[in-house]
Amino acid sequence: MVTTTNTKPGRAVLQAHQIRKSFGSKLNSTEVLKGINLQVREGEFVGIMGPSGAGKTTLLNVLATIDRPTSGTITIDGNETSKMKDAQLSTFRRDKLGFIFQDYNLLDTLTVKENILLPASLGGLSKKAAEEQFNDIAGILGIKEHGHKYPHEISGGQKQRTSAARALVNHPSMVFADEPTGALDSKSASALLGTLEDVNKSRGVTIMMVTHDAVASSYCSRVIFLKDGAMYSELYRGDKARQAFFQDILNMQAVLGGDRVDAR
Amino acid sequence: MTLVDLVLRSMRKNLKHYYLYFFALIFGVTLFFIFSTLQHDSAVVEQTDLSAKMASGFQAATVLLFGILIIFVTYANDLFLKRRSREIGLYQLVGLTKGAVSRLLIIENILLGAGAFIVGIGAGLLVSRLFLLLLMKLVGYEGFVNLSFSGAAFLQTAAVFAVLIVITSFRMFWKIRRSQLIDLFNDDQKDEHPKQPKPIRSALLGILGVAMVGFGYWFANSEYMLNMFLFLNMLLVLAFVIAGTYLVFRVTIGWLMTLVRKQKNGHIGLAGALSTAPLMHRMKANAKSLTVITTLSAMTLAMAGFAYSMYYSTEQETRVRVPHDFLIDEVGEGNEGTSAETAEQFAEDLEAAGIGYNRQSITYLDLTASMSGDHLPELLNWEENTVTTLIFNTRELKAAGLDIEEPAAGEAMIHDSGISWLMTDDVFPFEASVAAGEGTEKLNVTSLGTQEVASGYAGVYTQLTVSGETYDQIKAAAPAESQRPLVAFNLDDKDDLAEASAIFKNYREEMTLDFYSSYKESLSYNGITIFITGFLGLAFLVSTGSILYFKQMSEAEQEKRSYTTLRQLGFKTGEIMKGIRRKQAFVFGIPLLMGLVHSVFAIKSVSFMFMSTDITLPVTIAMIAYGLIYLVFAVLTIGYYRKTVHAAL
Numbered sequence: 001m002v003t004t005t006n007t008k009p010g011r012a013v014l015q016a017h018q019i020r021k022s023f024g025s026k027l028n029s030t031e032v033l034k035g036i037n038l039q040v041r042e043g044e045f046v047g048i049m050g051p052s053g054a055g056k057t058t059l060l061n062v063l064a065t066i067d068r069p070t071s072g073t074i075t076i077d078g079n080e081t082s083k084m085k086d087a088q089l090s091t092f093r094r095d096k097l098g099f100i101f102q103d104y105n106l107l108d109t110l111t112v113k114e115n116i117l118l119p120a121s122l123g124g125l126s127k128k129a130a131e132e133q134f135n136d137i138a139g140i141l142g143i144k145e146h147g148h149k150y151p152h153e154i155s156g157g158q159k160q161r162t163s164a165a166r167a168l169v170n171h172p173s174m175v176f177a178d179e180p181t182g183a184l185d186s187k188s189a190s191a192l193l194g195t196l197e198d199v200n201k202s203r204g205v206t207i208m209m210v211t212h213d214a215v216a217s218s219y220c221s222r223v224i225f226l227k228d229g230a231m232y233s234e235l236y237r238g239d240k241a242r243q244a245f246f247q248d249i250l251n252m253q254a255v256l257g258g259d260r261v262d263a264r
Numbered sequence: 265m266t267l268v269d270l271v272l273r274s275m276r277k278n279l280k281h282y283y284l285y286f287f288a289l290i291f292g293v294t295l296f297f298i299f300s301t302l303q304h305d306s307a308v309v310e311q312t313d314l315s316a317k318m319a320s321g322f323q324a325a326t327v328l329l330f331g332i333l334i335i336f337v338t339y340a341n342d343l344f345l346k347r348r349s350r351e352i353g354l355y356q357l358v359g360l361t362k363g364a365v366s367r368l369l370i371i372e373n374i375l376l377g378a379g380a381f382i383v384g385i386g387a388g389l390l391v392s393r394l395f396l397l398l399l400m401k402l403v404g405y406e407g408f409v410n411l412s413f414s415g416a417a418f419l420q421t422a423a424v425f426a427v428l429i430v431i432t433s434f435r436m437f438w439k440i441r442r443s444q445l446i447d448l449f450n451d452d453q454k455d456e457h458p459k460q461p462k463p464i465r466s467a468l469l470g471i472l473g474v475a476m477v478g479f480g481y482w483f484a485n486s487e488y489m490l491n492m493f494l495f496l497n498m499l500l501v502l503a504f505v506i507a508g509t510y511l512v513f514r515v516t517i518g519w520l521m522t523l524v525r526k527q528k529n530g531h532i533g534l535a536g537a538l539s540t541a542p543l544m545h546r547m548k549a550n551a552k553s554l555t556v557i558t559t560l561s562a563m564t565l566a567m568a569g570f571a572y573s574m575y576y577s578t579e580q581e582t583r584v585r586v587p588h589d590f591l592i593d594e595v596g597e598g599n600e601g602t603s604a605e606t607a608e609q610f611a612e613d614l615e616a617a618g619i620g621y622n623r624q625s626i627t628y629l630d631l632t633a634s635m636s637g638d639h640l641p642e643l644l645n646w647e648e649n650t651v652t653t654l655i656f657n658t659r660e661l662k663a664a665g666l667d668i669e670e671p672a673a674g675e676a677m678i679h680d681s682g683i684s685w686l687m688t689d690d691v692f693p694f695e696a697s698v699a700a701g702e703g704t705e706k707l708n709v710t711s712l713g714t715q716e717v718a719s720g721y722a723g724v725y726t727q728l729t730v731s732g733e734t735y736d737q738i739k740a741a742a743p744a745e746s747q748r749p750l751v752a753f754n755l756d757d758k759d760d761l762a763e764a765s766a767i768f769k770n771y772r773e774e775m776t777l778d779f780y781s782s783y784k785e786s787l788s789y790n791g792i793t794i795f796i797t798g799f800l801g802l803a804f805l806v807s808t809g810s811i812l813y814f815k816q817m818s819e820a821e822q823e824k825r826s827y828t829t830l831r832q833l834g835f836k837t838g839e840i841m842k843g844i845r846r847k848q849a850f851v852f853g854i855p856l857l858m859g860l861v862h863s864v865f866a867i868k869s870v871s872f873m874f875m876s877t878d879i880t881l882p883v884t885i886a887m888i889a890y891g892l893i894y895l896v897f898a899v900l901t902i903g904y905y906r907k908t909v910h911a912a913l
Contacts, residue, residue: 089834101829107537107826118537119833121531
């Protein structure tokens with residue numbers, strides 16, 4: 001295990017202990033996650049990398065309460081989510097978590113603004129407060145002027161920024177992003193990642209992102225490498241420049257799976 | 265694996281999508297077979313003596329049934345084919361030829377059709393007796409009727425279903441032949457992108473739609489409707505209402521929703537995101553089918569409401585035409601001068617049978633009159649012709665037991681069920697100049713009676729009732745041969761009517777002189793009518809309900825991804841279902857509501873045909889029954905959505 005020192009102080013937002021996840025029947029099951037221990041501190045921007053089948057997305061889904069672990073405990077913001085009932089989990093997700101998906105998952109029949117404000121709709125937020133939050137977050141992400149447009153009328157990068165705005169509008173404790181740049185061209189991708197990095201720094205939002213792209217993960221403050229369902233290693237960016245960190249990540253990938261980086 | 269294996273496997277896999285379609289097919293076969301059986305069964309026809317009436321009614325019904333079945337089956341088939349386009353594409357991708365794929369689908373279609381046919385015939389055999397009993401009860405026939413398996417009905421049903429299957433198979437073949445592989449893979453996701461409607465254009469069209477429907481309603485109930493262009497007027501109303509309905513669906517609803525949505529300024533909420541937004545988005549594509557459904561619903565409702573009202577009001581409406589239980593007149597060969605004598609014999613027979621009665625002689629005057637007034641109905645052309653007018657003495661009628669008011673001297677009340685629908689309030693008062701001998705008697709006609717005062721020959725003509733003094737005055741002036749004697753019998757106990765009616769047939773054969781026979785005759789007509797409209801209505805209802813269900817089923821599939829997203833974002837199934845229920849309230853509610861309103865106006869415009877009955881109650885009952893069955897489909901649909909949402913995460 002290769003580890004650099006942790007330079008980011010702060011409270012632990014997410015704690016995962018001995019996470020295991022198996023699929024299939026009792027007799028014929030495949031263990032995808034093989035006992036993962038993980039801690040994410042407030043304000044961190046964590047990337048998860050690894051070859052195909054390493055269990056990246058499964059880990060993200062389990063941590064994000066979309067899926068349940070077979071065993072192990074997960075605590076987010078002091079709440080043990082692995083013990084919660086489905087209904088409690090729903091409320092928890094809505095209040096505490098934000099999600100960004102590879103294919104945006106915007107509702108086609110809603111405008112950009114309606115999509116962004118959707119999570120706020122059941123939160124008992126006043127219209128005025130919701131309006132303020134929208135102006136705030138849409139301003140940061142540069143999509144305020146597209147508020148009245150439908151998703152099919154804007155570009156992929158704008159869609160993903162809408163998705164990010166939707167994830168951030170409720171001031172979540174943590175944002176989970178699954179391959180957010182997977183469907184974007186490189187220019188839109190770096191613009192989005194730059195914005196996420198900004199938001200992470202300026203607002204102190206904790207972000208966990210699954211990606212297979214070394215460029216994308218170079219925006220993170222820490223990158224965790226998975227292999228065959230277990231933690232293989234992790235890299236901290238520290239005070240390094242992005243270029244240098246990028247080189248570290250490439251080196252790690254070479255160690256991890258030869259030259260072959262999965263291309264999904 | 266042979267093609268048949270593949271067919272069986274794919275059918276098993278698709279069973280959960282098919283079951284309602286299968287059920288609807290079975291229902292169609294059963295109904296058709298029963299109709300056909302009742303029509304062909306000689307025992308039924310003979311024993312009930314309904315052959316002529318039955319034949320035409322049932323024939324019309326079978327044609328309509330066939331029509332609705334074709335619409336429904338082709339529609340459902342198209343929907344299923346669209347749903348399965350990815351599967352069809354996959355078959356082609358792995359190397360099946362288009363011919364083989366068509367064969368696969370056609371075999372499936374035939375198996376499904378054959379299965380529905382067998383089950384439907386079986387169900388038809390089981391329940392046709394029940395239907396027959398119901399029919400017999402409705403037409404008021406008491407007795408035992410045997411029903412045997414009808415080969416002709418079986419063949420007719422088989423032929424109709426063969427036609428249906430050939431049509432659908434051919435459509436499938438045609439669709440697959442023309443399809444491109446790439447389209448097949450995108451077909452189930454092909455969605456029109458939501459667009460901002462052009463505000464001025466949609467406002468204009470939206471208002472126009474409502475205005476057209478409103479104009480249709482107004483026109484149908486206005487004074488301009490009832491003239492010699494009645495048929496053209498009806499077509500005009502129909503065209504306006506249907507076109508208006510289409511515009512309402514296509515533009516108005518979307519436009520109104522846009523206004524509401526604009527006001528919300530992005531704060532649409534979950535319920536709105538699941539109801540208003542997808543509804544607006546699909547209104548354009550759904551406008552045609554919703555219009556068809558609304559029109560069918562309105563037709564069914566108007567039909568059922570009207571038929572049930574007819575049935576419901578049979579007794580009262582018969583009383584309008586045949587006011588006395590029995591009436592003896594002198595019309596017809598060999599009857600001249602016999603009324604008093606015949607009445608005496610009839611009275612003796614009644615006494616012998618122990619039946620209590622009230623006998624009253626009524627003498628009316630058979631004269632002509634010319635009418636003049638400011639608002640006489642144009643259609644009658646009274647101003648240019650003299651009208652055969654019968655003058656009755658109110659006192660005699662009262663003595664016979666009619667509930668009638670005596671007009672003041674020189675005034676008269678008009679009784680004529682044939683033209684009462686033209687006699688609106690503004691027609692009165694008008695003047696009737698009755699030709700009595702050398703001179704004329706001027707009568708001021710002030711109002712319309714709710715029923716006729718005599719039936720038979722006297723029922724054919726316009727009747728005027730006058731006070732005793734006025735009657736004597738006209739009688740004195742008129743020639744003696746204008747006096748026509750009648751004897752009215754009214755029984756003390758109406759339970760004796762059937763027995764007395766049998767005796768009465770020895771003296772007079774004219775059915776309208778005998779209330780009981782007239783009533784039975786009307787009842788059997790109205791019974792058949794309600795039987796046919798009831799079951800046709802049910803067929804219409806089941807097909808419209810199923811079409812809505814199928815449509816919603818594919819919408820649910822298309823929106824599945826949204827539900828997954830919403831569940832991931834932390835919305836609970838219950839919260840999502842709230843929005844979906846709201847959407848279903850619109851999807852099912854708007855066509856039902858518009859259908860109801862259409863039918864209310866349709867029934868209102870023909871309600872003049874009911875002289876003495878308030879048909880609000882029967883119409884309301886028919887509408888509630890319709891609404892309840894319709895609701896079943898809404899509940900089924902919501903159940904399907906719940907399953908989809910639940911499975912989305």
